[in-house]
Amino acid sequence: AQSVTQPDIHITVSEGASLELRCNYSYGATPYLFWYVQSPGQGLQLLLKYFSGDTLVQGIKGFEAEFKRSQSSFNLRKPSVHWSDAAEYFCAVGAGDSWGKFQFGAGTQVVVTP
Amino acid sequence: GAGVSQSPRYKVAKRGQDVALRCDPISGHVSLFWYQQALGQGPEFLTYFQNEAQLDKSGLPSDRFFAERPEGSVSTLKIQRTQQEDSAVYLCASSPSQGMAFFGQGTRLTVV
Numbered sequence: 754a755q756s757v758t759q760p761d762i763h764i765t766v767s768e769g770a771s772l773e774l775r776c777n778y779s780y781g782a783t784p785y786l787f788w789y790v791q792s793p794g795q796g797l798q799l800l801l802k803y804f805s806g807d808t809l810v811q812g813i814k815g816f817e818a819e820f821k822r823s824q825s826s827f828n829l830r831k832p833s834v835h836w837s838d839a840a841e842y843f844c845a846v847g848a849g850d851s852w853g854k855f856q857f858g859a860g861t862q863v864v865v866t867p
Numbered sequence: 868g869a870g871v872s873q874s875p876r877y878k879v880a881k882r883g884q885d886v887a888l889r890c891d892p893i894s895g896h897v898s899l900f901w902y903q904q905a906l907g908q909g910p911e912f913l914t915y916f917q918n919e920a921q922l923d924k925s926g927l928p929s930d931r932f933f934a935e936r937p938e939g940s941v942s943t944l945k946i947q948r949t950q951q952e953d954s955a956v957y958l959c960a961s962s963p964s965q966g967m968a969f970f971g972q973g974t975r976l977t978v979v
Contacts, residue, residue: 757909789970796871796958796970797910843909853900853960853968854923857909 755780757846759858766834767866774829774861776844785847786827787855788818792840800842803827814838839865869893871971873959879977880949888944888974892961899942900968901934902958910958916942949978 756779766772778784785804789797801812808820818829827844841862845855872891880886892899898917902910903926912926918939927934931950936942946953956975962968 794972796972797960798970799967802967845909848912852962852966853898854912854915855910856912859907859909 755784755846755848755856757844757856757858759842759844759861761861762859763862763864765864765866768836769833772829772831772834772838772863774842774844774863776827776829776858777825778827778844778846779825780846786818786820787845787847788812788816788827788829789843789845789857790814790840791843791860797843800829834863834865836865836867839863871959871961871969873957873971873974875974876972877975877977879979882951882978883948884978885945885947886949886976888946888957888976890942890944890959890961890971892940892942892959893969894940895963896961896969897939897964898962898968899936900960900962901942901944902960903928904956904958904973906955913944913957946976949976951978954978 758777787802788800800816801810803810803820810818816831841860843860844858848854848856874889900915901913904910914934915923916936931947933945956973958973960968960970
């Protein structure tokens, strides 16, 4: 059975510092991988996705993620965090033939301090 | 509207009451998805429509949960005889036939 693990429930980072959020997946085939962000009271916004090809994926808001098949990981990074990046971040695996069926991780809450 | 619209945004129901949650997808999007997000958890898939056909309802937790999309546009998620464990945010997403899904802001259901 496929699964998505986000080991860090909560991360605190200083504004301007770098950020890395971990995601590990278990999936039988080549996965479709996604990172979503959710601000309080908001829906999920897609940051980036990986389907195939270049393993370093660029997304919106200055985020990037790297797919490492050998480690079954898809970690999200940002070189310099802004206060507006405080939110909850979800890693997800595409779970079917459709474009909207996902299996999500439990999320990582990011707090940004001045 | 420009995005996926869900109503109501907040719903408080007494245990045992029936509720109906509405989702207006982006115009022209053929696929529609419902998710349940419990507090502190990631969203969990409930069901999926392609036009009016419900192609996957494997995530519906019990027969108290029912979803429909009769004309292939607006969808309603109905929960009968609500229980406290049904308290969650219910998210709706829609996507075109070949493209990424867009999520609504969700309906927060609290069962008291």
